[in-house]
Amino acid sequence: MEQYKQEHFGHAVMPQANHDEQALEDHFLAMRAWTNRNIDPLDRRLLDEVIVPEVEKETGAAPTSSRQVRQKLEAHPLHQYWLTLSLHYQDRIWYGLDAAINRQYDELSEKVGAQVASPKGSLTLNPELEIPRYIAAFDHHRMPGSYVVDTSDFDFRAGALYDRFASTYLRNLNGGWKNDGRGHTLASHVQDFHPDLKPMRILDLGCSVGHSTLAIAEAFPDAEVFALDVGAPMLRYGHARAESMGVPIHFSQQDAEHTNFEDGSFDLVCSSAVLHETSAKGMRGVFKECFRLLRKGGVMCHVDVPPRHEHMALWDQMRCDFESHYNNEPFMTSLARTDWVKVATDAGFAEENVHVGYRKGTTCLKPDRADFFTEGHPEGRALLGSWYACSATR
Incomplete structure (x- = not known):
């Protein structure tokens, strides 16, 4: 049973x-x-x-x-x-x-x-970590306590709540109970645009409970995978979750803008659904940290919510604004108006090495360039089963 x-x-x-x-x-x-x-x-x-x-x-x-x-x-x-x-x-x-x-x-x-x-993996927590205000000040998507409320040395409640909510709320739309569709979408994008990349060290930023992390580890089975988040309860639960599924992940409690890894430590640095919960200043800090952490020839890749105001009708713009004004996703509207290419180039990446556009979501590894669009869905529906992807080579 x-x-x-x-x-x-x-x-x-x-x-x-x-x-x-x-x-x-x-x-x-x-x-x-x-x-x-x-x-x-x-x-x-x-x-x-x-x-x-x-x-x-x-x-x-x-x-x-x-x-x-x-x-x-x-x-x-x-x-x-x-x-x-x-x-x-x-x-x-x-x-x-x-x-x-x-x-x-x-x-x-x-x-x-x-x-x-x-x-098989590991967990390193830092009780002294200063949580960025853009995380600490909100109960994101109205989740009670958000990601960081920590009541004991063994508190995993936030992780358990988020895991069950994600699989319940999305119901087979993002990979079923694994909720790993974004991870497969990200890995597919990397294989499409960077087919020669054979990462041996991967860092997943803002991993929460590791939904996407495990999919990325599956796509690159030879890699040593690290994952960080600011929420200790998320990491305790994510560590147990990964172990229960037999995947060795090295989790640590860190701020994605200021990690303790050395320069050039990784072949692939990535995130999924993190930037829309990050301030504009924080996003720029994350991209700069990605540039620092990558070896020469390494790849940065982010997959996030797809709204782009320039590609949406008025009601769809309003629907995006609703998330910021009422659903405790305060930075979603500003992200929808952010020039990701400029953020990447300001961080040090050469513009010709940056790829930004909509990526059709997948729940398995599916590197198919036909699923990538720079102006949204070909029928004009930018939100239809897609994510917004940004990758760049160091």
Whole structure:
């Protein structure tokens, strides 16, 4: 039975749901799907057919940015209803998962301890690490306590909560319970644009619980893989998770802008879904640190959320802004307007060695250049099953 659970519901330390907990998850996931299917189109029509004409009549010009329509849109009851639903179902999923982890916390503690008793990888924590304010100041995506709340020397709660939420909320959209689609997408991008790279040392920045890290390790099986994050509970859980899946990863608690590794230490330095939770200044610091850490000929690669304001309709811009204004993703809007090529060149990479564009998501290693677009999806839908990728050679 335990083997069946691991194959169908996750690894050995994945929090499990009983009947009532699963029913609660399913209910609010259904609410999310219903909102996306029925209310999103109405809200889009409200913006395009009511709000935009009002703004155009008042200003004499059609709005081109969500900033020009936000105040009027948010004053409308239909949009307020959309906002309420969008926040409600997400908060209730967090609440339900948190209660489920409370119920089985002692059992999970035993499992986590058992997995790290004879580790193949390693874990190094730094209780004195100063957490960057852009991480410490927010409960990111409304996750209670975010990544860094640490209540004891063995606290893994944040990691368990994030792991279960990611596999629940995305439900087979990003690799199922492994939630490793971004990692496979990143590795595919590296193999596409840097086919001669045979990395022997890899560093994954902002690894959280290692969702993408393990996929990257799978893609480059000969490499020694290091992963860092600022959240100690994430790393304790991620270490146990990796050990339960038989993958040796060397985890450490560090700030991605200022690591303790020597110059030229790595062949590949990467991150997935980290930059949209990093300030503009922090992002530039991360790129500079990547340049320092790479050997000559080494590769930097980042995969993140795909919104680009220049490629989106007004409602899609607003949807991106919603994440910043209400869903505790405060830097997503600024990232959507950031020139990634300039950030890379300012960090020291030559412009001709930088590749930036949309990458169609994959849940397995699939190096297919046809899945890369510089202007978004060929049908004009920049968000459709894609990620935004940036790679550069040192």
